[in-house]
Amino acid sequence: xxxxxxxxxxxxxxxxxxxxxxxxxxxxxxxxxxxxxxxxxxxxxxxxxxxxxxxxxxxxxxxxxxxxxxxxxxxxxxxxxxxxxxxxxxxxxxxxxxxxxxxxxxxxxxxxxxxxxxxxxxxxxxxxxxxxxxxxxxxxxxxxxxxxxxxxxxxxxxxxxxxxxxxxxxxxxxxxxxxxxxxxxxxxxxxxxxxxxxxxxxxxxxxxxxxxxxxxxxxxxxxxxxxxxxxxxxxxxxxxxxxxxxxxxxxxxxxxxxxxxx
Amino acid sequence: xxxxxxxxxxxxxxxxxxxxxxxxxxxxxxxxxxxxxxxxxxxxxxxxxxxxxxxxxxxxxxxxxxxxxxxxxxxxxxxxxxxxxxxxxxxxxxxxxxxxxxxxxxxxxxxxxxxxxxxxxxxxxxxxxxxxxxxxxxxxxxxxxxxxxxxxxxxxxxxxxxxxxxxxxxxxxxxxxxxxxxxxxxxxxxxxxxxxxxxxxxxxxxxxxxxxxxxxxxxxxxxxxxxxxxxxxxxxxxxxxxxxxxxxxxxxxxxxxxxxxxxxxxxxxxxxxxxxxxxxxxxxxxxx
Numbered sequence: 001x002x003x004x005x006x007x008x009x010x011x012x013x014x015x016x017x018x019x020x021x022x023x024x025x026x027x028x029x030x031x032x033x034x035x036x037x038x039x040x041x042x043x044x045x046x047x048x049x050x051x052x053x054x055x056x057x058x059x060x061x062x063x064x065x066x067x068x069x070x071x072x073x074x075x076x077x078x079x080x081x082x083x084x085x086x087x088x089x090x091x092x093x094x095x096x097x098x099x100x101x102x103x104x105x106x107x108x109x110x111x112x113x114x115x116x117x118x119x120x121x122x123x124x125x126x127x128x129x130x131x132x133x134x135x136x137x138x139x140x141x142x143x144x145x146x147x148x149x150x151x152x153x154x155x156x157x158x159x160x161x162x163x164x165x166x167x168x169x170x171x172x173x174x175x176x177x178x179x180x181x182x183x184x185x186x187x188x189x190x191x192x193x194x195x196x197x198x199x200x201x202x203x204x205x206x207x208x209x210x211x212x213x214x215x216x217x218x219x220x221x222x223x224x225x226x227x228x229x230x231x232x233x234x235x236x237x238x239x240x241x242x243x244x245x246x247x248x249x250x251x252x253x254x255x256x257x258x259x260x261x262x
Numbered sequence: 263x264x265x266x267x268x269x270x271x272x273x274x275x276x277x278x279x280x281x282x283x284x285x286x287x288x289x290x291x292x293x294x295x296x297x298x299x300x301x302x303x304x305x306x307x308x309x310x311x312x313x314x315x316x317x318x319x320x321x322x323x324x325x326x327x328x329x330x331x332x333x334x335x336x337x338x339x340x341x342x343x344x345x346x347x348x349x350x351x352x353x354x355x356x357x358x359x360x361x362x363x364x365x366x367x368x369x370x371x372x373x374x375x376x377x378x379x380x381x382x383x384x385x386x387x388x389x390x391x392x393x394x395x396x397x398x399x400x401x402x403x404x405x406x407x408x409x410x411x412x413x414x415x416x417x418x419x420x421x422x423x424x425x426x427x428x429x430x431x432x433x434x435x436x437x438x439x440x441x442x443x444x445x446x447x448x449x450x451x452x453x454x455x456x457x458x459x460x461x462x463x464x465x466x467x468x469x470x471x472x473x474x475x476x477x478x479x480x481x482x483x484x485x486x487x488x489x490x491x492x493x494x495x496x497x498x499x500x501x502x503x504x505x506x507x508x509x510x511x512x513x514x515x516x517x518x519x520x521x522x523x524x525x526x527x528x529x530x531x532x533x534x535x536x537x538x539x540x541x542x543x544x545x546x547x548x549x550x
Contacts, residue, residue, distance in 0.1 A: 081444070082450055091439070091441045096460070098463045107449075108449055111450070112450050140546055143547065
């Protein structure tokens with residue numbers, strides 16, 4: 001419930017319709033999507049493939065402009081990519097292969113003009129420590145495992161201390177065990193620094209585990225189905241299972257047969 | 263589970279190391295030496311040298327095939343009299359001018375090609391048309407346009423370098439993953455800064471192989487052009503050295519010239535480019 005005494009939203013997405021052209025088609029990725037994110041939210045956009053959630057994230061990142069509606073960050077309209085919204089991608093090749101772990105983080109800080117020289121190096125090491133990669137600070141990305149690469153990408157995103165961290169299924173390409181550990185680590189990092197994150201996923205358990213607020217989207221074109229509160233980390237497993245079941249029913253109620261396997 | 267599928271479980275003791283014969287044993291010195299590529303290749307070279315020397319002595323006609331020792335003798339004399347170093351220097355000087363100009367032009371063309379669509383079309387059309395044209399075929403025209411001087415040589419060199427480097431660099435730029443571009447833009451990079459800070463290093467494996475191909479084309483073209491075209495303002499290069507020696511029927515010197523060309527080629531490919539490769543793309547794991 002929005003209350004007049006509550007602070008204004010950090011990120012405000014209002015009636016956003018996104019369309020893009022492929023070679024032969026004009027695709028409507030999302031249709032009039034609304035939501036808003038507050039400071040320190042762990043906001044999840046959850047939906048099956050084709051619900052436009054990644055496209056939506058790209059729009060928040062400033063990589064594409066809405067055909068309708070607007071996206072405001074701290075009251076300013078988003079028109080292009082910028083270091084105030086750091087992206088963490090799903091792909092392992094998001095690190096610059098010609099730079100070491102430390103240089104990757106420092107390069108982000110220096111290129112965007114946030115910090116220079118020694119200050120940048122210190123900030124970089126602080127966040128590399130946070131993701132437990134101190135020993136690998138001088139390693140090149142190709143020598144790291146997939147999970148470690150994603151940790152570097154997260155450290156890089158957090159070191160920039162952006163207004164909001166945008167994560168596009170960052171753990172989807174990891175094996176199940178690593179994924180669970182990464183989810184725990186992300187929550188640990190959030191406990192420490194309380195950053196704001198917009199996290200896109202197609203996994204219901206991941207959404208319930210990581211988020212405090214979950215936006216459900218249905219596909220073709222992507223529309224908001226619901227916006228739910230998640231449960232606490234301390235919640236009883238039965239409560240978690242109930243929420244997961246509820247989300248599952250909402251997303252797949254009409255489409256059990258075609259989408260069950262997603 | 264049905265009874266038919268039920269069977270006893272198996273748990274075994276692992277046997278100790280003393281029960282196997284060999285777990286790990288060093289190979290003999292000969293086996294290990296034979297596994298080294300350079301040892302095998304050096305061996306081959308020695309065999310070839312012996313065959314050459316034997317055949318030349320058997321033929322006993324220095325006008326056709328001089329002996330290896332004569333060739334080395336001629337090479338040493340050439341080096342000691344400063345004739346050969348001077349020729350090498352002249353060749354390398356022209357090469358450096360042509361190569362650098364070609365690479366710079368290729369850089370400008372490819373930057374235009376990735377920033378504008380008409381630039382892409384221009385580059386693609388030009389490379390499609392001119393890449394198959396051997397640079398040496400342009401030499402007669404170059405002589406008319408630029409006269410007997412360095413200008414003509416530089417012109418054909420630029421032609422031999424430009425298209426190969428531009429083609430590879432452009433392919434490299436296009437192959438850079440969209441994720442990396444988005445990462446660069448996320449830092450607020452755009453335009454030329456995005457090209458220099460993200461695209462160039464990300465495409466470096468392709469750029470480097472373009473530079474290598476360009477070098478190989480340029481080196482061959484230069485020697486061929488010098489052979490055809492001879493001397494520029496009183497100073498000839500290695501090609502001219504060979505041509506001149508042949509006219510004086512000094513065949514060991516011809517062989518010495520050929521040997522020098524091979525050595526410089528090997529030096530640049532296996533020392534200079536190999537070092538660059540080891541320090542960049544191999545170290546970054548972008549090429550195995």
